[in-house]
Amino acid sequence: MTLRVESSAEYPIVREADVIDVRRRVRKLAQERGFDTFATAALTTGASELARNAWVHGGGGEARVEEVADGLRRGVRLTFRDRGPGIADIERVLAGGFSTIRSLGLGLSGTRRLVDEFEIDSSPGRGTVVVVTKWTRF
């Protein structure tokens, strides 16, 4: 199946208020897309984690919010891109283990459990891109 993108919008994340704004927009889209309340909370919480990471650890960036479809499946894909220092050891961060970046790790590892597809691309000096997709169910 090929993924169809049915709508796409981009939002900046430069202030803390933008984190809340992105979260609200994702919640509204998930509801319109037919997500139940549990799936809506899961996707919205994931969006909140990733937006906050971009703002706190990434020095800001942007969020792309897309309605996607794959055959009969309907979902939402979120892309968060920041201009931060990047992550040298992604596996270690995803394990959520060590203290200086514990909040970063918790947000990333927790979000990975809330969505259906999770991709992260990061290396020192290049910033971080996280792409998540969730289909219409918890």
Next chain:
Amino acid sequence: MRGAIPILRVGPNLLTTVHVELDDNIADAFQQDVLQAIERTGAKGLVIDISSLDEVDTYVARVLADTGRMAGLMGARTVLVGMRPEVAATLVRMGYAMEGVETALDVDDGIALLAVRRSVAGAKDTA
């Protein structure tokens, strides 16, 4: 931002309902308001009602747990009440452990739990 989240005195406890989305400024002000209210009133219990929060991410969860721990250092016990089903499911799925704060279904149960804890503590004191 001080006073953005009202704190009410209910008997020996303080009751507060988080009805706005927390950001750093509101969170800091809320924690300061709670701690000063405990000092001013001598409250032994704090009930934080989160029934109007549709989602709680790890940031908000940490703010709430930290608030409970701060209140605990001043001798007030905190009960978090009104967590919505979607929020409970999401936090557990994320692997987030809400450490250091007790929870109850709603405000009534939270107040009842605090009363039980106080009577147990009182029994120990007089024993």
